[in-house]
Structures are given as C-alpha cells and as structure tokens.
Amino acid sequence: MNTSAADLLLWVAVPYICLAVFAVGHVWRYRQDQFGWTSRTSQLLEHRWLRWGSPLFHLGAFMVIGGHVAGLAVPASWTEAAGVDEHTYHTVAVWAGSVAGVAMVTGLGMLCARRLLSRRIRLRTDRSDKVLFPLLSATVLLGITATAAHNVFGAGYDYRSTVSVWFRGLFTLSPEPGAIAGAPLLFQLHALTACLLFAAWPFTRLVHVWSAPVGYLVRPYVVYRRRTAAATASGGRRAV
Amino acid sequence: MPRGEATVGRVMAQIAMVMNLDKCIGCHTCSVTCKQTWTNRTGVEYAWFNNVETKPGVGYPRRYEDQEQWKGGWMLDKRGRLVLRSGGRVKRLLSLFSNPDLPSLEDYYEPVTYDYDNLISAPAGPDMPVARPRSVLTGKPTEITWGANWEDGLGGAPQNAGADPNLSGEWAEKVRFEFEQTFLFHLPRLCEHCLNPACVSACPSGAMYKRVEDGIVLVDQDKCRGWRMCVTACPYKKVYVNHATGKAEKCTFCFPRIEAGQPTVCSETCVGRLRYLGLLLYDADRVGEAAATPDEKDLLDAQRNVFLDPFDPEVVAAARESGIPEDWLDAARRSPVYALVSKYKVALPLHPEYRTLPMVWYVPPLSPVLDAVDAAGGDQDDPDHVFAAVTRLRIPLEYLAELFTAGDTDVVGGVLMKLTALRSYMRERTLGEEGDEAVVKAVGLTGQEAEDLHRLLAVAKYEDRYVVPAAHKEDAAALSAMENRCPVETADEPGAGDGRRVMLGIPTLRRRTTDTPAGGHP
Numbered sequence: 001m002n003t004s005a006a007d008l009l010l011w012v013a014v015p016y017i018c019l020a021v022f023a024v025g026h027v028w029r030y031r032q033d034q035f036g037w038t039s040r041t042s043q044l045l046e047h048r049w050l051r052w053g054s055p056l057f058h059l060g061a062f063m064v065i066g067g068h069v070a071g072l073a074v075p076a077s078w079t080e081a082a083g084v085d086e087h088t089y090h091t092v093a094v095w096a097g098s099v100a101g102v103a104m105v106t107g108l109g110m111l112c113a114r115r116l117l118s119r120r121i122r123l124r125t126d127r128s129d130k131v132l133f134p135l136l137s138a139t140v141l142l143g144i145t146a147t148a149a150h151n152v153f154g155a156g157y158d159y160r161s162t163v164s165v166w167f168r169g170l171f172t173l174s175p176e177p178g179a180i181a182g183a184p185l186l187f188q189l190h191a192l193t194a195c196l197l198f199a200a201w202p203f204t205r206l207v208h209v210w211s212a213p214v215g216y217l218v219r220p221y222v223v224y225r226r227r228t229a230a231a232t233a234s235g236g237r238r239a240v
Numbered sequence: 241m242p243r244g245e246a247t248v249g250r251v252m253a254q255i256a257m258v259m260n261l262d263k264c265i266g267c268h269t270c271s272v273t274c275k276q277t278w279t280n281r282t283g284v285e286y287a288w289f290n291n292v293e294t295k296p297g298v299g300y301p302r303r304y305e306d307q308e309q310w311k312g313g314w315m316l317d318k319r320g321r322l323v324l325r326s327g328g329r330v331k332r333l334l335s336l337f338s339n340p341d342l343p344s345l346e347d348y349y350e351p352v353t354y355d356y357d358n359l360i361s362a363p364a365g366p367d368m369p370v371a372r373p374r375s376v377l378t379g380k381p382t383e384i385t386w387g388a389n390w391e392d393g394l395g396g397a398p399q400n401a402g403a404d405p406n407l408s409g410e411w412a413e414k415v416r417f418e419f420e421q422t423f424l425f426h427l428p429r430l431c432e433h434c435l436n437p438a439c440v441s442a443c444p445s446g447a448m449y450k451r452v453e454d455g456i457v458l459v460d461q462d463k464c465r466g467w468r469m470c471v472t473a474c475p476y477k478k479v480y481v482n483h484a485t486g487k488a489e490k491c492t493f494c495f496p497r498i499e500a501g502q503p504t505v506c507s508e509t510c511v512g513r514l515r516y517l518g519l520l521l522y523d524a525d526r527v528g529e530a531a532a533t534p535d536e537k538d539l540l541d542a543q544r545n546v547f548l549d550p551f552d553p554e555v556v557a558a559a560r561e562s563g564i565p566e567d568w569l570d571a572a573r574r575s576p577v578y579a580l581v582s583k584y585k586v587a588l589p590l591h592p593e594y595r596t597l598p599m600v601w602y603v604p605p606l607s608p609v610l611d612a613v614d615a616a617g618g619d620q621d622d623p624d625h626v627f628a629a630v631t632r633l634r635i636p637l638e639y640l641a642e643l644f645t646a647g648d649t650d651v652v653g654g655v656l657m658k659l660t661a662l663r664s665y666m667r668e669r670t671l672g673e674e675g676d677e678a679v680v681k682a683v684g685l686t687g688q689e690a691e692d693l694h695r696l697l698a699v700a701k702y703e704d705r706y707v708v709p710a711a712h713k714e715d716a717a718a719l720s721a722m723e724n725r726c727p728v729e730t731a732d733e734p735g736a737g738d739g740r741r742v743m744l745g746i747p748t749l750r751r752r753t754t755d756t757p758a759g760g761h762p
Contacts, residue, residue: 035462037462038487039465039466040486041467041468041481041486042483043344044344044345044481045344045345047342047344050338052338054338058337059337120378123377123379213333215446216329216332216333216443216444217329217333222437222440222450226451227452
C-alpha cells in the first residue's frame, strides 16, 4: 500500500509524538507537581450547572471510553468469535453510543456554559483550561458528528476495518497509516484532535483521572501518620 | 462507666484545648490573628480557621449545625454500626462528580475588598470619596449582606437567630418569645482535631490524616485531589475548599508552633485568656467503641473514659511502651486540659452527638444564668438563688445542653452548679471569711480542689494555661519550626529566588521548585 509523506506525518509521526508527550509529560508532572495534581474543583463557586453537568459529562465519558475500547481495541474477528455478529454490534454501538454521546455532549456543554457565563468561574479559568475545554469539546463534537453523519443518519461506515486497524497498529508497533488515510474526513479530524488531547492531557486538570480514589473502598476509615514519615514523604512543607 | 479491669491499649497523646466561655468577650482577636497567619491568601478569603460566633445564632457557615441538611459527622445505622452520615464508601465515590451536600460560597459569605484607591485618587469634589465594596471573586461592586460574624452581639437576631438549629423543641418558643430579655454568649470555634475525625474518614485520597504523636489533624496538600468530601463530612464545617488551588485546607492547630512548644496563635493572642492547651492521653483502641455508644447522652462519659489518667502507673507503663517520651508524660500530668476535662469535669465537648469525639472542649458560660437570676430579682451571689435558677430555668439550660451534652440538661446544670458553688466559696474566702466548705462539697470538690480549680480558671499564668511539650529533637529533621531559615517571605527580600520559599498573599497555584520561575500564575 502506498503511503504519502503527509499520511506518514499525520498518522504515524503525530500519534507517536503525542503518545510520547503523554507518557513523558505524566512522569514529569507527577514528579514535579503533586501540589497541582487535582481536579481543581469549582463547586464551591457555582453548583447549579455543575449539579447536572458534571455527572452527565463524567458518566457519559465512562460509557464513551468503554465504547472506544470495544470499537478500537477489540478486532471485529474477536467479537464475531464471541458470537456477536456485525449487525448486533452495529445496533448496540449506535444506540449505546448515542446515549453516551448525548450525555457527554450535554454535560460538557453545561460545564463549558458555566465556565463562560459565571464570572466567578471564568476568572478562575487558567491557561491549561483554555486549551483543554476547546480541545475536549472539538474532539467530542467531531466524534459525535462523525457517528451521527455516517452511522446514525448515513449509510453506515465500518470504522472497525479502517480506523481501528490503524489504532491497533500504533500499539503493536506496526503502524498502518494507509488504513485511516481513506476514512471520512470527520473520523480523521476526530482522530487528530484526540491525539492532541492526549498530548495536552498531562498538563491539564485531566490528570485527576489517574487519581480516581478506588483504594478508598478498602481503606480503614481513620488514617494515622507519624510526623517523621509525613515529613520525609513530601519534603518538609506538608500540610494546611 | 468505670474502666474496670480492661487493660490499657495503644496509648496516644493529643494536644487538646479547653475554652472558658465565661471569659470570652467576643473581641475576635483570635480570629483576626489566625486569619493573618493562615488564611490571608487568594482562595481562602472566605475561610476562617478560627471564628467567633454569637449564640444563639445560625453560625458560620449558615446553619452548619443542621446535620439533616449538611450530613456532617457520624451516625449509627439500623444495626448500631458507626457510619458517616454523608453515606458509605460507594455512595461517596458516586458523588465525586457533584457533591450534593457541599455548602456553596453563599452559605459562608462572598468575600469583599474595598476601593481604597478611590479615597486618594478621586477628583476634588463636593462629596467625600468613599471606598465601595468589591467582590473578591468577580471584581464587581457588590453589596455586603453576610459575613463570618454577621450576627455579632445578636445583630439581626430577631430575623435570623430563630433559624439556629439548636433552637429545636418546645422550649425554644420561649427563646424567641422573650427576645426583649434575651441572652447571648460568644462561642469561639476552630477545628476540633477529633479522635474519630469524620473528615479524615471521608477523604477518598487518604490525604487527610491524624498525627500519631500529637493528634493534630492535617491535610497533605500534595495528596489532596480536590474531591471535597471532607467539607461535607466535618459536622463543624471546619474544612474549607481553597477555590484557587482546588484543595482542602483546615486549621493546623499551628503545628509549627506546637512542635516548638508554643501555644497556637489563637491561644497566644487571646485577650480574655480563656484558652487552655495541654496533653490528653487516650486509648486509641477504644475510640471506635466510644464513638459507637448507643445513647447520645452517654457519649460524653464514653469519651472521658477513652482518656487515660497520666498518674495511673499502669497507664504510664503502657504509654512508655507506646513510645511516649518522659517529658510528654510529665506534661500530661501538668495538663490544664486534663484537669478541666477529667479531674474537675467542668469542660464539655461541642456537640458530642456528632460522634467525632471532638478535642476542643468548653467550660459552659454561667453568665446567661446569672443574668436570668438578676432579672428574676434574685441575688446572684447567693448560691441558693443560683442553684434554684439553674434547675428551674428552661433557658438557657436546654440551649447549652443542645450545644454541649446532646440535650442532657442535668450534666450542664451540674457543671453550672459547680461553677456557682466555686464562685460563692471563693468569694467568701477572698473577702477574708472562712468559707463554707459544705457548698463546694455538695458539688464534689474539697476545699483544696476548689482553690486549685479557682486558680486554674481565674488567675492561671501563661505557663499554667499552656502546657505544650516541644516535639522531640531526634525528629528534628521533621520540624518545620526548627528550620534555620524563614520559609515565608515577601518578594522584595533578598534571596526570594530560593525555591523553598513561599510567597504570601500572592496567588500561587503551583508550588515552586528550584527550577520553576517565581510567582506561579493567578
């Protein structure tokens, strides 16, 4: 398969650079900036939009992420081997994907709205947020538009034989830029903004994703710490 | 409930506080010095680690004592197990995205600054220039409609104070009805540094912890991820969200000072000298059991039973085994807090029914009772009149009981009688009379004990009120107060580029390290 220089750049170089930034950036941030590693909650300042927007966005995002794992990482041959035929997969993907997508878009819309409309929140929006919110919105909107245009209202586009192949190729270190080069523009743009989102990830509040406190489920309630242990753990300045 | 033959478990020491409310004049010096020390920064303008409330009143944040609404503290579930009122572990994780029980900024107040510049830069004109208030959050002119001590001295009480969550029950009608002859007292509040802290238990990240050595409850700023469950879980609403950093902050009990053997800033600067600091030894293995005591009214005794007698040889042996140093044991024996809480039993915890086993206790105020005796035409120097008043008064005994004894008026009444007897006895002694020891015997004190308690409550000197053992030198590497340089300075001073220093009053969202530029970004 012939691949142009542009295809190599867009579908091999850019993804790998973004993934490298993603990985190195996280290591750097985690070591350098524990203090900044937070969800940066703004509920104190505005809670009416957040009350609905945040749960809608987060729960929608969980479903969307799950859908992407199923659609991108799992080859069609595996799902068929598991007894799920193409029609069933497609139906489930479109319906569940639509519900998740609408929840996520609505939630993100509300979160963006409060960030723009509430002066308190707008003034506390820092540089990383000004990158993150447009980038995340672009990725989500392109994704749901691509799905709507091609798979809900359109004739149907089997991204599992193109985009997914390219995606898996990146991780098996046998990149196949040609697989995505022929995909519709919306899918391509969605893939590119997603790459940029991963590159920006470690430098934004998205890092709080990795701190999801599942350990809390099994921890004893009261935490005791020795003064000496606390000091060595975080280098002197500890607590307020 | 005597300790019985139960052996002493893990002994821990806690630096605790007692406040004698009769002496509080509501000057707010503690609040102001605390604010200047800890919360004069962007993001915590609205936060007062120490605040002084007028009671009756709705408090700060508004109606924080209404746990039906705010879900703070612990409760017993149907099977008698101790659970957080804000819900179990799974429910907590599900409410991470939006915490339904978090007070909004309006429940505290909107912080403001003033257009001071207008005072000097306004053009000449017929009118005096004024400094108008501006919201710190939006920069826009704003109206000041509430504050941390808005109700000071019962300001606005006819409109607001009826919403005080402690004014429940039939007797409360009388409080509202007779506001012309109302009562008030001041209640300074800070973090309780509880034995069974709900905030620590609710922290999903494990960023909050109770120090083993001195029981101070702290937030590890590097581990806090801004899940804000601690704010809801604390029934006293003494954990705050820094809206600039998105992290929790709270009263530190001035740990750098405590480690150096000095009292907290609020204690040091207390004009009325009403604060006492000292050690309490407690049995860490009995904390959970005490917090789960079935009847709320038994919680006070249950908590006192967790405290250990530092004069008991068995306790001393167990404490040594648990690694408590000798000078700390000595400090525990000299502790004014132990004397007021366990020996004389005149101090009471604030809202024991929250089941957090709080460690800032209060000597309830006698003054509202004495005012009522006067109002009824009695003689407040005559203990018989006061005793009669204490037992007969429906107000404010019930009110004090709501605050300090989970509604048990007998306990509060007993403490007030003890204080009245002490007052009467010492008055006679001071006037050169023999003093009727039967008066103090009736409340369980010997003449000598009465003299000692009087001394502790009335004339105790600095070193009697604050018995704070310094942290141990072998831990010196860990001591922030022992650092050989000031970790805090202003930008103009030389050496400000040194990365270990922190700028005060400047919005710093990122901690600076040696290779990052100064200042951070707002």
